[in-house]
Amino acid sequence: MKPATQLEPAPAWSEAGQHAMSAQASHDDTARFNFLANFNKYMANVVVAGNHIAFEHRAGPRWEQSHGRWPADRREIRAAMSEDPYYRMWSALRRTGMEMRQQAGRSLVLPQAGALRDRAAALNSGRDTLQLQPTPVPRYQSEVDNHCMPGGYFAEYFDGDVSAAANYDAGMFATTTGLFGQFLDGAGRGTANWVQAVRPDWQPKRILDVGCGLGHNTLPLAKAFPDAQIYALDTAAPMLRFGHARAVGFGIHNIIFQQSNVETLPFADGFFDLIYSTMFLHETSHSALRNVLREVRRALADDGLHLHLEQPPYHNMPIFEQFLRDWDCQHNNEPFWSALHDTHLPSLLAELGFSQDEIFETEIHALVEEVMPKVGQEVEDYGRGGKWYACGSGRINDRWSP
Secondary structure (H helix, E strand, O other): OOOHHHOOOOOOHHHOOOOOOOOOOOHHHHHHHHHHHHHHHHHHHHHOHHHHHHHHHHHHHHHHHHHOOOOOOHHHHHHHHOOOHHHHHHHHHHHHHHHHHHHHHHHHHHHHHHHHHHHHHHHHOOOOOEEOOOOOOOHHHHOOOHHHOOOHHHOOOOOOOOHHHHHHHHHHHHHOOOOOOOOOOHHHHHHHHHHHHHOOOOOOOEEEEEOOOOOOOOHHHHHHOOOOEEEEEEOOHHHHHHHHHHHHHOOOOOEEEEEOOOOOOOOOOOOEEEEEEEOOHHHOOHHHHHHHHHHHHHHEEEEEEEEEEEOOOOOOOOHHHHHHHOHHHHHOOOOOHHHHHHOOHHHHHHHOOOOHHHEEEEEEEOOOOOOOOOHHHOOOOOOOOOEEEEEEEOOOOOOOOO
């Protein structure tokens, strides 16, 4: 870890890639995002380290004195640290940073929400590749504002609104300090690279992205497999409107953005050759996770491939790192984060009937432009780095390694 004085600045927000649906930023908008990006980088590289010192020298010994033993798991560490002033400072700063990020995004997009709606409507007009139909928002989504985002992914203040998606799109570059690339598609590009490596010369005909959001990571698969028909599913209409318009602006037309609950996929058995998701499973409840994976199994072709990108599971992870990563569940409106990362996904896939011989775990690394920071040289912010754990099943080239 570099001393604070040697930290390189985060990429300027003005380096984020511009596209047909980009919100128009003022000097002050840009300055807010630049502050947030460097604040996040400083928190991830410098401030977080004090938590371990506080635990080893204060919170841990206090727990040992009162309980006669050292904290045994992440929950006991959280209990021990909950009154420590350093941890409380770090946690408050991190939460405040998330709230400031949402305020910065809303300050940018809400004054131009009408113009963004009209731009999306013009790009989407007359195209049958945007398919919206009323879809109830699952309660496990509607009950919380994920990531402190007011109204979550579903907020609509008027007909045709896309401001929730525009906010998400604008702020993610600062939240991730550029680690996802100029167009926030590092996970999708990494996935496309991985698929082509483990199945050379494979040309899937139909691809499904479940929980696609606004399609940041759908577009790289569309570019990698231009002859495939790609379906991008989500329940949030604002995300789909924005994402479809964004794809049209990039000249990508082989993606159908469809509003649907992925717990009941509207496709025939064996319809898809490739199914994947990026940072979606932790947004689902215990039962919904199993429903989604059952549907994946049903809709996957016999020789198909599926994989799901997430943050690392907790098994075999040091308990103090578990504690730090678990912060999002406790303080960032991610109620299913802990349960998902406690789940041993290979065992769950086997339980749900996927072929045990073809279940795999791997890593997917973000692919980013040369002007962006090298992922390997950066410090992950306990959930917002440029590298993902992935689990899935299907025949793959076992000579591949990350």
